[in-house]
Amino acid sequence: MSSGHDAAFWADDEARLLDPARPHVVRDSKTPSGAVPISALRGPVISDALVRTFRGHGLDVRFVYTIDDYDPMDSQSMRLQEGMAEHMGKPFFAIPSPDPSVASDFAEYHATRFISLFARLGIVPEFHRMRDLYRSGALDHQIDLVLRNAETIRAIHKRIAHVEHAPGWLPISVICENCGRIGTTLATDYDGSTVAYACMPAYVEWAQGCGHHGRMSPFKGNSKLLWNEQWCAQWDHFGVTYEEGGKDLLTAGGSRDRSNAIYREVFGKEPPLGLAHEFFLFGGRKMASSKNVGAKAYELVNIYPPEITRFLMLRTHPKRHIEFDPAGMTLPRLVDEYDRSADAYLGDASTDLARTWRLAQVSPDPAPPPPYRARFGTVANWLQIPSITPEKEAEREKAAPLDDAELRDLHVRIELAKEWLERWAPEDAKFAVTPSLPPAAAALTPAQRRFLANVGAEIGRTADPEVMQERLYEIAKECGLVRAEGGVSRDAFAAIYIALFGKPNGPRAAWLILALDPDLVRSRFADASRDSVKV
RNA sequence: GGGCCAGUAGCUCAGCGGUAGAGCAGGGGACUCUUAAUCCCUUGGUCGUGGGUUCGAAUCCCUCCUGGCUCACCA
Numbered sequence: 001m002s003s004g005h006d007a008a009f010w011a012d013d014e015a016r017l018l019d020p021a022r023p024h025v026v027r028d029s030k031t032p033s034g035a036v037p038i039s040a041l042r043g044p045v046i047s048d049a050l051v052r053t054f055r056g057h058g059l060d061v062r063f064v065y066t067i068d069d070y071d072p073m074d075s076q077s078m079r080l081q082e083g084m085a086e087h088m089g090k091p092f093f094a095i096p097s098p099d100p101s102v103a104s105d106f107a108e109y110h111a112t113r114f115i116s117l118f119a120r121l122g123i124v125p126e127f128h129r130m131r132d133l134y135r136s137g138a139l140d141h142q143i144d145l146v147l148r149n150a151e152t153i154r155a156i157h158k159r160i161a162h163v164e165h166a167p168g169w170l171p172i173s174v175i176c177e178n179c180g181r182i183g184t185t186l187a188t189d190y191d192g193s194t195v196a197y198a199c200m201p202a203y204v205e206w207a208q209g210c211g212h213h214g215r216m217s218p219f220k221g222n223s224k225l226l227w228n229e230q231w232c233a234q235w236d237h238f239g240v241t242y243e244e245g246g247k248d249l250l251t252a253g254g255s256r257d258r259s260n261a262i263y264r265e266v267f268g269k270e271p272p273l274g275l276a277h278e279f280f281l282f283g284g285r286k287m288a289s290s291k292n293v294g295a296k297a298y299e300l301v302n303i304y305p306p307e308i309t310r311f312l313m314l315r316t317h318p319k320r321h322i323e324f325d326p327a328g329m330t331l332p333r334l335v336d337e338y339d340r341s342a343d344a345y346l347g348d349a350s351t352d353l354a355r356t357w358r359l360a361q362v363s364p365d366p367a368p369p370p371p372y373r374a375r376f377g378t379v380a381n382w383l384q385i386p387s388i389t390p391e392k393e394a395e396r397e398k399a400a401p402l403d404d405a406e407l408r409d410l411h412v413r414i415e416l417a418k419e420w421l422e423r424w425a426p427e428d429a430k431f432a433v434t435p436s437l438p439p440a441a442a443a444l445t446p447a448q449r450r451f452l453a454n455v456g457a458e459i460g461r462t463a464d465p466e467v468m469q470e471r472l473y474e475i476a477k478e479c480g481l482v483r484a485e486g487g488v489s490r491d492a493f494a495a496i497y498i499a500l501f502g503k504p505n506g507p508r509a510a511w512l513i514l515a516l517d518p519d520l521v522r523s524r525f526a527d528a529s530r531d532s533v534k535v
Numbered sequence: 536g537g538g539c540c541a542g543u544a545g546c547u548c549a550g551c552g553g554u555a556g557a558g559c560a561g562g563g564g565a566c567u568c569u570u571a572a573u574c575c576c577u578u579g580g581u582c583g584u585g586g587g588u589u590c591g592a593a594u595c596c597c598u599c600c601u602g603g604c605u606c607a608c609c610a
Contacts, residue, residue: 031610071610161607183609204609227610251606252538278540279604316548321540321604333547333559340558352549378572397572429571469568493570505571 009352010275010317011053011359017273018242024059026051027240027272028125029066032092032110033075036117037297038309039280042322045313046244046277048123049359054242064238065118065125069093069107070134070224072173072183074206089183089207091175091224093131107131121306122362130230133237135221142233142267143218146171146225147190149266153229156261161253170195174223176212182224184209193217231259236267243274244318250276278321280313300326303419305412311338311360315353327424331416335376342369370406372398377429379410380417384431385507385515390414431506433516437527438502448495449529451479455496456525459518469510472496499528 008016018024028047030040044065051063069092078084087095087106095106103109107129115127133139146153150170157163170187176199184203189196195218199209216222225233234240249255260271282297301309312334316322324330341357346368348354358366374382374394382390394410395401402410421430444452454475462468476482476492494504496513500521506512513521 033610068610074609163607206609230610246605247539248605249610250539254538254606255610276539281604319540323603329559337547337558375572381571466568473568490570497570508569508572510569 009355010319011050011355012057014050014242014244014273014275015054015057015059018054018059020057020059022060022241023062023239024054024241025062025064025238026054027064027066027234027238027243029068029234030114031068031071032107032114033071033073033078034110035298036114036301037282038300038304038324039282039297041121041301041309042277042280042313042318043244043246044118044123045121045310046318048121048125049310049314050242050244051125052359052364055364062238063125064240065127066133066234067107067111067127067129069111070130070182072181072207073106074183074204079206089181089204089209091180091182094175094180117301120362121301121310122364130224131221133234134224137220139225139233139237140219142236143172143223143225144192145266146229146233147195147218150190152266153262156265157228157258160258160261171226171229172218172223173226174216174218176210177214177216178212179210181207181209183207187218187223190218195223228255228259228262231255232263232267235259235263235272236269240272243272245274245276247276247278250274275318277318280322280324282324303416305416306362307360308334308338308416310362311341311356314356314359315341328426329429331420331424332377332380332429335413335416339373339375342373345369346371367405370403370409372400372402372406374410374413376413376417376420379413380421380425380429381431381507383414383417383421385511388507388511388515428503431501431512433500433520433524434502437524438498440498440502441528444495444498444528445491447480448491451476451481451492452495452499452525453529454479455513456522456529459513459522459525463514465508465510465514468514469508472509495528499524 026047028044030036030044047063051061054061072089072091073084073087073095074089079088092107092110093105097103097105097109099109103112111127111129118124147170153171154165154167154169157165168188170190172187172195173182174185174187174195174197175182176185176197179199181199184201184207185197185199186203187195187197194215196213196215198213199211201209201211203209224230235243245256251257263269263271304312312322312324315337338357338360341353341360344351345354345357349358357369372394374390374397378397379390382388382393390410391402391407394406398406455472458468458471458475462471472492476489479492481489481492481495493509496509497504497506500506500512500516
């Protein structure tokens with residue numbers, strides 16, 4: 001169909017692994033422990049792209065997303081935060097909300113935020129909170145199964161991951177009736193309806209248990225399964241058939257291996273398929289030393305338009321790592337490449353790049369891209385010339401009025417370009433009039449100096465940039481700044497930019513000159529036109 | 536110690552069995568109202584190393600080197 005090769009698009013490869021004769025469930029999950037950094041979006045975006053692709057292949061697919069709000073608070077960074085130390089080891093649902101007006105507890109506060117973030121990115125799975133699953137008893141059957149097979153599971157942990165738990169260990173954490181912690185309890189001795197437990201002061205490094213012990217039912221929300229076993233319970237409960245994941249989990253002897261073995265041996269089922277994606281490294285290794293970056297990873301998701309974020313995550317094959325540094329020319333290049341993918345879509349929609357554009361859209365069934373799009377770098381230039389109205393410039397460039405979609409697109413780019421200029425643009429992408437005559441002006445030729453003197457004299461005679469631009473050409477010719485073929489040499493315009501910026505290029509000259517303070521331009525050009533310029 | 540990924544033009548990467556590609560950067564030119572706009576042309580690589588398979592390998596297999604990440608506590 002497409003050009004030449006039939007090297008398949010990665011998402012199609014995954015789709016072909018699934019049996020078209022049966023329904024499928026794709027699962028992903030997140031712990032609501034804090035703001036979502038951009039690097040954490042690779043998984044959800046890939047999962048969503050896969051779900052869309054599977055559906056495109058005609059598969060019957062449910063997309064389930066669990067919110068792991070029964071997990072214990074174990075983050076070291078949190079521990080240092082004021083008021084947080086006492087909550088270490090408690091489940092996230094039991095920790096106070098940072099803002100009670102937004103959500104009732106810590107987990108719900110962060111869950112609400114990432115749910116709306118996902119929605120903005122076009123990721124709209126079925127969300128399920130672990131608190132609902134546990135408290136309703138929906139997972140009680142699986143808890144019982146796990147507890148009855150605790151010895152088998154213990155052997156699997158030892159065999160696959162070389163982790164040896166003490167005899168009698170049970171793969172659950174109960175919530176301590178005394179202090180409410182879940183990360184500090186050790187459960188033993190399942191009798192079919194209750195377990196013995198102790199809330200231990202030194203069970204984990206990151207939290208201190210209260211020392212209480214007793215017996216209680218592990219059901220109806222009194223306990224949570226440990227990570228690997230909880231994973232199996234969810235696969236079983238939802239009938240999960242596909243789950244991709246980061247390579248931290250899918251590594252040999254890692255978490256997924258353990259869960260797979262438990263699922264086969266204890267649950268008697270075949271675990272889901274799923275590729276392992278490489279990591280998204282934010283800022284590379286030099287991140288720590290570059291403080292001028294000016295944006296945290298979790299800020300980027302609010303700054304970048306959703307389709308750019310999706311494109312960033314999807315344009316690289318999931319098995320390859322992405323080293324992303326938002327500084328410098330990264331963003332203009334990213335947007336340029338995004339535009340190329342849009343053009344690819346307008347051409348042959350079956351190419352990989354075109355498929356990527358489609359999957360990068362917020363809507364699963366998007367309208368085609370507007371044929372006219374202002375280039376990002378050009379928009380950034382427009383923004384730096386006060387006299388220019390980007391909408392008008394865009395119309396001029398398109399040579400026709402912009403339609404609604406084009407106008408929306410332009411406004412997105414304007415906002416993004418503003419952020420870029422402020423935070424990341426390299427110096428030579430910015431135009432700023434130097435406070436005094438730049439040293440580079442010393443190299444101006446006599447003809448260029450005459451040109452500047454004459455242009456300076458022209459300032460104030462017209463306010464019309466079109467007229468001024470005409471005059472610039474005439475003056476350049478009068479000063480002999482012409483090429484052998486007769487056209488005006490670029491040395492003429494270079495003289496203007498050198499006098500103002502110290503570099504040989506810049507935005508359209510007449511518009512620039514008229515946008516600046518006339519006195520400043522006059523005196524600057526007068527300075528530059530003098531022969532004896534000190535170096 | 537285990538696992539994964541990468542090493543192809545200055546940069547970012549695509550190609551994954553059939554005489555080396557793209558974008559950007561660089562160079563040249565066109566546009567006799569324009570630049571960092573737009574358009575055209577163009578320089579540039581013995582595809583990390585050493586073996587092997589093959590009529591033929593950047594592409595498959597093995598070795599090694601370099602860089603990056605990750606697991607082995609918890610989730």
